[in-house]
Amino acid sequence: MTEQLTVEVSAGPVEVTRGGEGPPVVYMHSSLGDTWWGSWCDELDRTVYIPAHPGFAGSGGYGSIDDMEDLVFHYDELFDALGLDTFALVGQSLGGWIAAEYAVRWPRRVDRLVLVGAAGLRVEGAPVPDMWRQRPPELAELLFADPNQPLALMMRSFDRSDPPPEDVLLPFVQAQQTTARLAWNPYLHDPKLPRRLGRVTCPSLVVWGAEDRFVPIAHGEEYARLLPEARLVRVEGAGHLPLMERPAEAGRAIREHLA
């Protein structure tokens, strides 16, 4: 059973999906806008909160969030509004980067950290392809191990000369705009993050798709090296988004880490 809440904070309304029972877990979604209850959440036996980033789903606030700094303050305000004192923080891709930036600023609020295919670092020799140079079909190839994953199928069928209707396109375009605002330059990373990761005080789990062609696993290794108490888990058969492609395996690994 999930429910949708709208929480007002100073930047605007935040749409939050909440479900499950137990101690709180907050999920920071990827730039594909996976704000829904994924089946990996069922594995956790926890209350999972999934806020939509500004400009995603029903969340406003795009105009007040200029950069990552604004965004993590926005989330700190949201967690207060939700009455969450300490919680486990899980993030995938863009959301993994946000989770890491939050955890280095408020380490005592985060009792477990989980980074899944997280952006946020720049690793020499392991570049992240330019997501905005790719057309949707090419991007699908970089993101998914399985070309027949439903979202991959949708992206692969995108044809510029015969685009989908406006109401289908609009949420994607809006989401891209937020991602660009945070991640255009420096591209999908924060040069100051590596030297701050040592501030995290809780145990961290780093989850990576064995077939991630977008953010190379070298980034996962670097997170695992820089975070004080961290373990890296590879998920076979998954690309950049293990929570979408291998929800049961990834979910179980997270449950073990939260126990």
Add this chain to the structure above:
Amino acid sequence: MRFFAFHLMPYPYLPSDFEQRYDSAWVWLPNELYDPQVGHALYHEYLDDLLLAEELGFDGVCVNEHHQNAYGLMPSPNLFAAILARQTQRVKIAVIGNALPLYDPPTRVAEEMAIIDVLSNGRLIAGMVVGGGPEYFSFSVNPSFARERFNEALELVLRAWTEPGPFEHYGKHYKLRYVNPWPRPVQQPHPPVWIPGIGSLETMELVARNRWAYMGIPYFHMRVFERNFDLFRRACHDQGYEPDPEQMGWLVPIFVGETDAEARAAFEEHVWYFVRKLLPGIDASPPGYTSPRSAVKIIGAASDFMLNCRSWEEIVEGSYVICGSPDTVTERLAERAERLGVGNLLGLFRLGSLGAEDARRSMRLFAEEVMPRLRGSGA
């Protein structure tokens, strides 16, 4: 009607198998393909084209700004405008324009444009643009702030020209403690401002409110221009006035030959060079560069863009270019300029790989046989 010769300064020597090897003439096209020795001759030829325009009686010449591409070789149009300011005596020099969000601080634009205005003794037309989508890749400037930076920079440049300095500018994107540019422009209170638009109502409203001039962004089907100029007139009516035709400009590739058949035979392959080699990549639209609503509209309007033309019939039907004998060109331009209600015609004469000789012959025919009749018609 006023007549301008618009130059892009294209690179006409891309390899014949370009389409098989590259998907874009922009941002990522390897610059090894540019030959500086060839480029030396080209720049001089291209500047000579614009000097010829003055000799032939055009009212103005136009240059513009693009980066890291083969489509237009003027990353700094101000350098070319400065040369023209010294080498011409009479024509307006329209820089359309400087891509304001790429200049930091944008007072650089106020300075350089003032130089051009002073050098030319008040002949500058100051075009201000957001810059094309590809420029945000080339400069790594965050496209999601493009409109904000443009608005702030535009206000700053105008203030730098009109308000006695030194003053402080304290904005979101630029914080300048002492704004006090020397020189100041000759034209008072400031040079005429032209702003190109692709149909955004916000841009039209800005131009209408300030009684500046609105230029239609080229390479769209005629119906797109019609709709945009109608919307612009409406924006002026909303401000309580009827726009002067000189507040509107139509930019279109033009070729004049002896006969329709001869014109097409001389021009067509260069149109396809332009469409197939130079335009690919111009439509890069990075996220946040336009509002999400505009972005989906632009994606939906792809079929009205010249890049997607496959046949000469489509090119002619959409008035993507105006090509033919002096009679044909006169008649088509007169009819369309009247329909659009524009008082400035910006002709692109050196399109794609068109050589100097053909382009100049076409410019002469245009100046001798088309311009006088269009002026006489009062269009």
